[in-house]
Amino acid sequence: MTKVEKIIAALTRDGSLIFANNLSYSVNLEKIIPHLKIEEKDGCEFWYENESPTVVNTRIKVFPSRHIVFYNEKGQRFLCTDPEGTPLHEALWTEDENTGEMQLAFARMQLDCKQWVGIKPRAKTFSTQIDISPHEGWENMSLDELREKAAEAWRVPASEVKYFYDDDHMVHQGEGKYDIRLTKDGLYALHEGTFDKSIFISFMFQVNWTKLDLIPVVELFQSTLPGTGGAVFEFIWGIYNDQSREEKLAPLRYRGLPTYPSKEAFNIFSAFFEPKGPEGKDIKTLFMDPQTSHEITWTPQKYPPVRYFSEEQKVAITAQDGYLYKVTVFDDPITFPFINCGGVRKPPIEREVRVGNQTFTLLEGERGREIHFESSWGLRPQTYSTRLAQKYPFTWKWFFNGEPPRVDPIKSIYTVPFYPEGQADIDESSMQPMVLDQIFHYMEMAPAMPAKLEKMESVLIHTFDTVLAGCIDSSKDRAYTVLYSDPEFAQKNAQLLWNYAASREQLSNLERVSFLEEQAHIRDAYSQKYDLIFKWIPFMYHQDREACESMLTALSETLMPEGFMFLVGPRQLQGLFDHYKLDALYNDPIYNMPFFRQHLKMCPENQVNPDIVVYLAQKRGEQKKKADPPATEDTFDGTIPQMRDFRRPN
Numbered sequence: 001m002t003k004v005e006k007i008i009a010a011l012t013r014d015g016s017l018i019f020a021n022n023l024s025y026s027v028n029l030e031k032i033i034p035h036l037k038i039e040e041k042d043g044c045e046f047w048y049e050n051e052s053p054t055v056v057n058t059r060i061k062v063f064p065s066r067h068i069v070f071y072n073e074k075g076q077r078f079l080c081t082d083p084e085g086t087p088l089h090e091a092l093w094t095e096d097e098n099t100g101e102m103q104l105a106f107a108r109m110q111l112d113c114k115q116w117v118g119i120k121p122r123a124k125t126f127s128t129q130i131d132i133s134p135h136e137g138w139e140n141m142s143l144d145e146l147r148e149k150a151a152e153a154w155r156v157p158a159s160e161v162k163y164f165y166d167d168d169h170m171v172h173q174g175e176g177k178y179d180i181r182l183t184k185d186g187l188y189a190l191h192e193g194t195f196d197k198s199i200f201i202s203f204m205f206q207v208n209w210t211k212l213d214l215i216p217v218v219e220l221f222q223s224t225l226p227g228t229g230g231a232v233f234e235f236i237w238g239i240y241n242d243q244s245r246e247e248k249l250a251p252l253r254y255r256g257l258p259t260y261p262s263k264e265a266f267n268i269f270s271a272f273f274e275p276k277g278p279e280g281k282d283i284k285t286l287f288m289d290p291q292t293s294h295e296i297t298w299t300p301q302k303y304p305p306v307r308y309f310s311e312e313q314k315v316a317i318t319a320q321d322g323y324l325y326k327v328t329v330f331d332d333p334i335t336f337p338f339i340n341c342g343g344v345r346k347p348p349i350e351r352e353v354r355v356g357n358q359t360f361t362l363l364e365g366e367r368g369r370e371i372h373f374e375s376s377w378g379l380r381p382q383t384y385s386t387r388l389a390q391k392y393p394f395t396w397k398w399f400f401n402g403e404p405p406r407v408d409p410i411k412s413i414y415t416v417p418f419y420p421e422g423q424a425d426i427d428e429s430s431m432q433p434m435v436l437d438q439i440f441h442y443m444e445m446a447p448a449m450p451a452k453l454e455k456m457e458s459v460l461i462h463t464f465d466t467v468l469a470g471c472i473d474s475s476k477d478r479a480y481t482v483l484y485s486d487p488e489f490a491q492k493n494a495q496l497l498w499n500y501a502a503s504r505e506q507l508s509n510l511e512r513v514s515f516l517e518e519q520a521h522i523r524d525a526y527s528q529k530y531d532l533i534f535k536w537i538p539f540m541y542h543q544d545r546e547a548c549e550s551m552l553t554a555l556s557e558t559l560m561p562e563g564f565m566f567l568v569g570p571r572q573l574q575g576l577f578d579h580y581k582l583d584a585l586y587n588d589p590i591y592n593m594p595f596f597r598q599h600l601k602m603c604p605e606n607q608v609n610p611d612i613v614v615y616l617a618q619k620r621g622e623q624k625k626k627a628d629p630p631a632t633e634d635t636f637d638g639t640i641p642q643m644r645d646f647r648r649p650n
Contacts, residue, residue: 010085104209112328123186133176217256251297273298343384396498405487537569
């Protein structure tokens with residue numbers, strides 16, 4: 001295949017383009033590709049029209065890595081592929097009717113797992129009203145003073161508030177009332193690669209895609225699919241590289257209200273952009289403080305990470321300047337990639353890749369698979385530490401008695417909390433991370449609770465599928481019985497739990513942790529006694545008094561005297577506690593929880609049923625046993641209602 005044929009094949013590959021404008025333009029571009037002139041500069045090939053390559057007349061750019069970028073008639077990239085034509089991202093640009101400026105309308109990025117995520121600029125404008133009339137002297141209060149008060153409340157510099165809220169965003173309605181407006185971009189999971197079937201992931205602070213000036217905060221970062229961060233930054237780096245070709249751009253800053261800095265964010269930023277900070281100060285320390293994160297500037301790396309897809313080997317790789325970082329296997333039921341740790345440490349769940357002269361080896365524990373790689377990928381062979389590899393007492397499969405459940409590879413990717421984009425109730429699986437934060441609060445703040453929890457020896461976790469790992473304390477040897485209904489969530493949590501404990505050399509404390517499929521093991525599990533119970537009553541039962549009472553009966557019978565129970569259920573349940581010898585130590589409606597209130601700062605229109613309550617209850621100590629009453633038709637027969645399976649929408 002000639003060079004021209006290869007580029008045309010990349011442009012016309014089925015599924016690479018979905019937007020009508022791009023498809024239409026690609027037909028014209030295909031015709032002129034054989035006639036384009038080529039100029040080489042800094043290792044890149046510029047394919048252009050007319051006399052010399054400019055931003056406007058460049059149609060194709062081929063990087064030294066042989067990755068290909070296609071540009072529209074206005075000079076904006078609309079398609080980027082790997083050397084074999086696998087699409088990495090597609091962008092749709094439209095012309096603003098008022099200014100004539102080209103604006104990003106949509107962008108989509110293909111992940112290593114072959115799923116797609118998308119960005120919709122200006123996805124949502126939020127408007128809130130504040131009333132400053134109760135404040136003395138409000139008549140003379142300036143907009144900058146308003147911003148200063150907002151900055152105090154958000155614990156961010158006033159300059160950052162001013163950056164996002166200019167005068168046009170703060171509209172005085174009279175009598176001290178202001179409408180405060182803020183527009184945000186949206187991030188989506190794209191079913192079948194299109195926005196027609198999309199799932200909202202998160203809002204991001206609005207980006208000026210025409211002239212990049214910030215790295216956006218992804219507010220619901222726990223909702224992103226695996227590999228989203230790398231794919232989005234690959235796109236951001238490409239846009240910045242294009243825009244700085246003829247104009248020197250200011251360095252980028254990480255901005256949002258507030259920012260959400262993390263070690264993971266710093267690492268991925270640093271892969272694509274070089275951080276710089278005030279002289280004499282530690283860059284990472286400044287970045288990790290939400291009040292100073294914006295002080296770090298970011299300029300593009302000359303050699304950012306690049307991705308290659310191999311349809312023959314069914315893998316996607318990420319490499320940077322010849323160093324292989326990770327390998328993802330298509331349709332893998334395990335969502336963790338194979339990581340190159342250089343032999344220095346063990347990667348998550350022992351999935352490691354090692355690079356030789358012409359092959360790399362995917363290692364999972366002691367099992368390996370050798371794969372020949374393309375010479376065009378430019379991978380460097382590596383030497384590895386000869387020190388003895390760390391031995392672990394067991395793998396994550398131990399939690400399932402060595403036989404993990406069968407899972408759907410696609411569903412496994414989607415084991416993240418998804419929240420509504422607008423006015424809708426948060427579903428129960430996505431509510432569980434917030435509830436778990438509230439439970440941690442009880443554990444820390446309830447009088448003498450830390451000391452009491454230390455004495456707990458047996459724990460039941462039931463219907464907390466999203467956050468199973470978070471309910472397990474790996475610092476102490478305990479017996480945990482975990483009843484799950486969703487195999488994908490169960491597998492992910494088992495892996496997260498294993499990783500956490502392995503990193504802290506606490507795996508030996510988890511030898512008595514058992515993940516059991518609910519339907520097959522519920523009766524056996526409830527025939528045991530427990531010091532501590534985590535129980536979520538599914539929403540579908542909240543209006544069914546008989547079902548709730550049956551569950552409460554079963555829970556009280558299996559809970560040891562003076563044992564504790566974290567229970568999520570309807571408000572009406574508390575009226576039954578006394579009958580079952582339960583004392584409610586805390587009872588907080590979900591809508592009042594500080595963690596839900598914090599969530600509303602990111603998704604202010606989200607709702608939750610006000611009758612859903614988080615309880616911390618304790619069973620009273622045993623009293624002198626009374627004679628059993630004669631059996632009647634109404635006596636509870638020990639049958640526990642079928643618990644709800646967690647199912648995510650298709």
